[in-house]
Amino acid sequence: MATANIQTPDLAHDVHHDHDHEHHDNFITKYIFSTDHKMIAKQFLITGIFWALLGGILSVIFRLQLGFPDMQLEWLRPFLGKWITEQGKIDPEFYLALVTMHGTIMVFFVLTAGLSGTFSNFLIPLQIGARDMASGFMNMLSYWFFFLSSIIMLSSLFIETGPAAGGWVVYPPLSALPQAISGSQLGMTMWLVAMVFFIVSTLLGGVNYISTVINMRTQGMSFSKLPLTIWAFFLTAIIGLLSFPVLIAAALLLVFDRSFGTSFYLSEIYIGGEALPNMGGSPILYQHLFWFLGHPEVYIVLLPALGITSEIIATNSRKPIFGYRAMIGSMLGITILSFIVWAHHMFVTGMNPFLGSIFMLLTLIIAVPSAVKVFNYLTTLWKGNLVFTPAMLFSIGLVSFFISGGLTGIFLGNAAIDIQLHDTYFVVAHFHLVMGSASFFGLMAGVYHWFPKMFGRMMDAKLGYIHFWLTFVGVYMVFFPMHYIGIAGFPRRYYSFTNFDAFNSFTDLNAFVSIAAIFTLGAQFIFLFNFFYSMFKGRVAPANPWRSTTLEWTTPINPGHGNWPGAIPTVYRWPYDYSKPGAAEDFIPQHIPYSQTKESNLPHENELIKLENEGDVVIVNENKH
Amino acid sequence: MLQIVILVGLVLLVAILMAIFRISRLLNVAKGTDKEVVDKGSNSFNAILFIVFGVVTFGLFFWYSIVYYDEYTPPVASEHGVLTDGLFWTTMWVTGIVFIITHILLFWFSYKYQYKKESSALFFPHNNKLEVIWTVVPAIVLTILVFTGLKTWNDITDKAPEEAEVVEIMGYQFAWKTRYPGNDKQLGNYDFRLIDAENQFGMDLTDKASFDDFTPREIHIPKGQPVLFKIRARDVLHSVYAPHFRLKMDAVPGMQTNFWFVPTKSTAEMREETGNPEFNYEIACTEICGKGHFSMRMLVVVDEPEDYKKWLAEQESWLSKNETYLAKVPANLKEEAKKASGLNNTVEQPVSEVETTGASM
Numbered sequence: 001m002a003t004a005n006i007q008t009p010d011l012a013h014d015v016h017h018d019h020d021h022e023h024h025d026n027f028i029t030k031y032i033f034s035t036d037h038k039m040i041a042k043q044f045l046i047t048g049i050f051w052a053l054l055g056g057i058l059s060v061i062f063r064l065q066l067g068f069p070d071m072q073l074e075w076l077r078p079f080l081g082k083w084i085t086e087q088g089k090i091d092p093e094f095y096l097a098l099v100t101m102h103g104t105i106m107v108f109f110v111l112t113a114g115l116s117g118t119f120s121n122f123l124i125p126l127q128i129g130a131r132d133m134a135s136g137f138m139n140m141l142s143y144w145f146f147f148l149s150s151i152i153m154l155s156s157l158f159i160e161t162g163p164a165a166g167g168w169v170v171y172p173p174l175s176a177l178p179q180a181i182s183g184s185q186l187g188m189t190m191w192l193v194a195m196v197f198f199i200v201s202t203l204l205g206g207v208n209y210i211s212t213v214i215n216m217r218t219q220g221m222s223f224s225k226l227p228l229t230i231w232a233f234f235l236t237a238i239i240g241l242l243s244f245p246v247l248i249a250a251a252l253l254l255v256f257d258r259s260f261g262t263s264f265y266l267s268e269i270y271i272g273g274e275a276l277p278n279m280g281g282s283p284i285l286y287q288h289l290f291w292f293l294g295h296p297e298v299y300i301v302l303l304p305a306l307g308i309t310s311e312i313i314a315t316n317s318r319k320p321i322f323g324y325r326a327m328i329g330s331m332l333g334i335t336i337l338s339f340i341v342w343a344h345h346m347f348v349t350g351m352n353p354f355l356g357s358i359f360m361l362l363t364l365i366i367a368v369p370s371a372v373k374v375f376n377y378l379t380t381l382w383k384g385n386l387v388f389t390p391a392m393l394f395s396i397g398l399v400s401f402f403i404s405g406g407l408t409g410i411f412l413g414n415a416a417i418d419i420q421l422h423d424t425y426f427v428v429a430h431f432h433l434v435m436g437s438a439s440f441f442g443l444m445a446g447v448y449h450w451f452p453k454m455f456g457r458m459m460d461a462k463l464g465y466i467h468f469w470l471t472f473v474g475v476y477m478v479f480f481p482m483h484y485i486g487i488a489g490f491p492r493r494y495y496s497f498t499n500f501d502a503f504n505s506f507t508d509l510n511a512f513v514s515i516a517a518i519f520t521l522g523a524q525f526i527f528l529f530n531f532f533y534s535m536f537k538g539r540v541a542p543a544n545p546w547r548s549t550t551l552e553w554t555t556p557i558n559p560g561h562g563n564w565p566g567a568i569p570t571v572y573r574w575p576y577d578y579s580k581p582g583a584a585e586d587f588i589p590q591h592i593p594y595s596q597t598k599e600s601n602l603p604h605e606n607e608l609i610k611l612e613n614e615g616d617v618v619i620v621n622e623n624k625h
Numbered sequence: 626m627l628q629i630v631i632l633v634g635l636v637l638l639v640a641i642l643m644a645i646f647r648i649s650r651l652l653n654v655a656k657g658t659d660k661e662v663v664d665k666g667s668n669s670f671n672a673i674l675f676i677v678f679g680v681v682t683f684g685l686f687f688w689y690s691i692v693y694y695d696e697y698t699p700p701v702a703s704e705h706g707v708l709t710d711g712l713f714w715t716t717m718w719v720t721g722i723v724f725i726i727t728h729i730l731l732f733w734f735s736y737k738y739q740y741k742k743e744s745s746a747l748f749f750p751h752n753n754k755l756e757v758i759w760t761v762v763p764a765i766v767l768t769i770l771v772f773t774g775l776k777t778w779n780d781i782t783d784k785a786p787e788e789a790e791v792v793e794i795m796g797y798q799f800a801w802k803t804r805y806p807g808n809d810k811q812l813g814n815y816d817f818r819l820i821d822a823e824n825q826f827g828m829d830l831t832d833k834a835s836f837d838d839f840t841p842r843e844i845h846i847p848k849g850q851p852v853l854f855k856i857r858a859r860d861v862l863h864s865v866y867a868p869h870f871r872l873k874m875d876a877v878p879g880m881q882t883n884f885w886f887v888p889t890k891s892t893a894e895m896r897e898e899t900g901n902p903e904f905n906y907e908i909a910c911t912e913i914c915g916k917g918h919f920s921m922r923m924l925v926v927v928d929e930p931e932d933y934k935k936w937l938a939e940q941e942s943w944l945s946k947n948e949t950y951l952a953k954v955p956a957n958l959k960e961e962a963k964k965a966s967g968l969n970n971t972v973e974q975p976v977s978e979v980e981t982t983g984a985s986m
Contacts (some may be wrong), residue, residue: 089966171913177860266878268879269878270817270818271798319746322749322750350875351784360778363746368764382740383748385741386740407724410719416781417712419781419871419872423912465670484696488696488699499903
């Protein structure tokens, strides 16, 4: 494809400047306090991988307890110390701490920071045609606040009283009263402090993503030509910006209740042999505040994964994404609706049942845009020419999880059915599939797809296939049986089920799930090996390994700070011109003008040729700004 | 022993995978497939695997769902539970069909439209008719599900019938306690500041409604009559969960919650139905509450109405069992307290028709 005509002399000084800048990079400014969005993305990714591994290991430890309640765990004592009881079992309070930290780590540190942090940072400037984020410095701060938050959260695992243990939702009064559970002592304080820094990081990142997408798109890159990835990151950032501050508020009030004797969430409590002075607070208030973030958080986690896979499925189906505008529309719908469904987590908390009916209605409405997305994915595959790269496999896996987990949401969104299913393993199965595994697969798909752009080398495809199939099978083996356990009524966050006749079965299925969890975690080491091995020894990547249309593939194989050595390419077309009838190749990149593809232009596109030259005038003006 | 086996297994797995990795790399270079745009062999292998995966997992899904149906569907013993179970299975049919169709399409398309060098994909960017169809159809189906659900939800959460038997359930770390209103059909006031080792409920003995309240070790309720659980918590959040009654409601410190229902099967009948002579209805906690969260068990006995009446008559009031607390009763009410609690006489107290306002704070 001809790309020569995009060079304009006006930008030469820009080029020089960037080159100059790079010259002064030393190790610290290049790898540590870097303001290059690509390096920051890699920092987020590596930190996210570390957290994912830790979160996975925590889950395997508590799965050992659930699957093999009689197992001797003395061998874990070197790692867990006094959290292994004298009988060689996991301490029941530490079990709750494990569950809590697994949830916190996976939801916030892996699937929010690791996913959105990595790919929003990496792809926004590259795909919209910008040299970097609107504020590289803020972007750097965003990572380092995340890092600080990570350090605090990680340290809380090692303190004597243990990390927070009130579930990842940390409902008061349990989380507010140090005498209620040992995790609510120093561990909870550290949890809250870490979360405050985490939210600062998210907000700094979000402001940057939004302003970059709005202000720094290259010439011709209108919103209607943005790849769906960018739409997803953009909307995710908006959701985050509007909902995370509410979590700060909730956390702050909890800090007041814990440390300064206020009664926002506390009322009429008698604990540890004494009546507390707190009166008039409401634990339900916390739940409203928490879920006002908590539910949009689900979409903060999921939307980037949906954006990434839309892009990957279109590329590897060699077909335009079906219903580009409908995809944007449904993401917009999900964004708006995500703010008004939070109380479906609270149907049986004693909230006014009338509110329950309202939230039930709103909740089931959100299933419509989700359904549209699934059908559009399927139609994109239909009559495609599917290339199964590892990224494509993970994207198809995501669609499968999104369907399986999404459908069970229709049960839980129905308040009458939720009475029985609330806080059972059915819920665990539901959100692990639709938000946990689906988003994780989006993350994996993204890593496999953009690895060549990140590190200039290819990951090994065969290892990728093995990784995918073991993980895909493994995830279903872990979470599908949980539906049955949930329908049978087993409550979540139970250390053991032997106390109840009603839950005294399924020991075999629980053991199976635990083995599957170990198996699935084991499969991730294939990925780790592939990732780090390919970073240094992988095959050198071609410029555009997946024959994709988006702008990031017009940069050099190892782009420097500033991304394009010359001028930033101008964009002329939407990002999904795959297999266009009449075209020589089965893809036409976004920066190829219609005047060069007369053989494949649609009638209205021929009209646009006239405008192409006028566009060049505008670009000059914009750069003189 | 198991650890060693796992460790050896892991090492072997790694070794095998490394060997496969090296060999496949060498093969790729030797065959030159690493230079091709699409590796034909791997591509069709992956496509076939999708079909294999689909067939095997659907097989397992149907097998387990059918063969183990009785294992994972607990019997239901309340009127509203029959309705919510009905909703559950209706939703299961609707979503189950969608689940199967979409997955068949997903795996079939993956196989059918795998990359072929000679063919090319269809340029099919949008189709408004299709979009409208699959926006409107799910919307209609969901509307139907919502409205049947709404009706059931509203009925369940509606005000309890006047004649409902009132049972108070209080959660604390880590057990449940229950209190009955006694002959006057009215629970006495409570105050959390009055709680001590004996007076676990913080019963306010200046309120005459407390005199005849009794606190049995297990919950008895009559079959076929509406029962109202008044639920509260003393320290942290708990949640009353009675799986067989399809009943769940959080216990919140500082706020009373309610759930009313009609039990339809006595414990004896349930023992017969399940074939388990040891069967008991249980209440569990489903809101994380600390170390003993998994052990908050309370028994519920569903009696035939006449047995229930007999059981009620046998119960002694809390005050009569804790005579020292008579000192807390105001002097002008002492006589009444003695009478109501049955402390020194056995004369039945006539049932007073006081309107039930429930425990106030």
